[in-house]
Amino acid sequence: MTQDELKKMVGDLAATYVKDGMVVGLGTGSTVKFMVDALGRRVAKEGLKIVGVPTSDRTAAQGRKLGIPIKAVDEVDQIDLTIDGADQIDADFQGIKGGGAAHLFEKIVAINSKRNMWIVDESKMAPKLGSFPLPLEVIPYGSQQLFKRLAAKGLHPVFREQAGQRVLTDSKNYVIDLHLGQIDDAFRLAQYLNQQVGIVEHGLFLNVVNTVIVGYADGPKVLQAPERPNYRDLKA
Numbered sequence: 001m002t003q004d005e006l007k008k009m010v011g012d013l014a015a016t017y018v019k020d021g022m023v024v025g026l027g028t029g030s031t032v033k034f035m036v037d038a039l040g041r042r043v044a045k046e047g048l049k050i051v052g053v054p055t056s057d058r059t060a061a062q063g064r065k066l067g068i069p070i071k072a073v074d075e076v077d078q079i080d081l082t083i084d085g086a087d088q089i090d091a092d093f094q095g096i097k098g099g100g101a102a103h104l105f106e107k108i109v110a111i112n113s114k115r116n117m118w119i120v121d122e123s124k125m126a127p128k129l130g131s132f133p134l135p136l137e138v139i140p141y142g143s144q145q146l147f148k149r150l151a152a153k154g155l156h157p158v159f160r161e162q163a164g165q166r167v168l169t170d171s172k173n174y175v176i177d178l179h180l181g182q183i184d185d186a187f188r189l190a191q192y193l194n195q196q197v198g199i200v201e202h203g204l205f206l207n208v209v210n211t212v213i214v215g216y217a218d219g220p221k222v223l224q225a226p227e228r229p230n231y232r233d234l235k236a
């Protein structure tokens with residue numbers, strides 16, 4: 001099976017978890033694209049009634065084109081289920097996201113969701129996080145100084161570029177990727193990054209996911225993460 005076939009397999013399966021009347025968070029990326037296509041088919045054929053809360057301009061445009069009613073995160077009371085992709089998932093169900101530069105909105109939608117499901121092909125599963133570079137969304141103002149601080153700390157930052165231009169997020173911020181190789185203590189690193197002025201959000205998604213669907217050549221596997229407190233409920 002090709003990687004795209006694996007992505008379609010998990011995307012199609014994830015779409016079957018969506019029930020009539022749900023408010024559904026719609027992630028971003030090539031795997032989610034298959035899932036949104038499948039939801040669009042259900043809306044057209046079955047008359048499935050849902051509201052989609054997209055995590056990027058790309059996903060919003062795809063959803064609207066397919067006839068999925070779209071609302072912004074602040075226009076809904078709560079999101080029942082968010083289905084998103086991921087760049088890397090470790091053995092403890094912690095994840096790295098932001099390969100598509102959408103992790104800020106993805107994290108906002110995720111923490112406002114009752115349940116979170118990630119859909120990935122098997123290449124995304126790893127014993128430890130870090131071989132996928134960790135994305136940071138950073139405010140352009142002062143980003144060179146921030147870059148120098150991250151470099152001095154040994155975090156191997158690289159500004160993300162495309163066709164010789166710095167990548168801009170939907171909020172017109174830059175992305176810095178940290179080429180770490182391996183992350184030994186993701187919680188400690190997240191704490192450090194949360195404290196750095198100029199970083200709007202990092203791509204460590206810790207204790208966020210409830211269910212992961214992994215696409216293997218012999219079929220999809222549905223994995224349940226341990227039940228943990230939602231990010232937003234952590235005490236100050």
Ligand SMILES: O=C(CO)[C@H](O)[C@H](O)COP(=O)(O)O
Nearest residue numbers: 029030031085098099100102
């Ligand atoms: O975090 C993301 C975007 O910011 C994506 O979910 C992640 O990059 C996975 O994308 P793909 O399904 O294309 O591999």
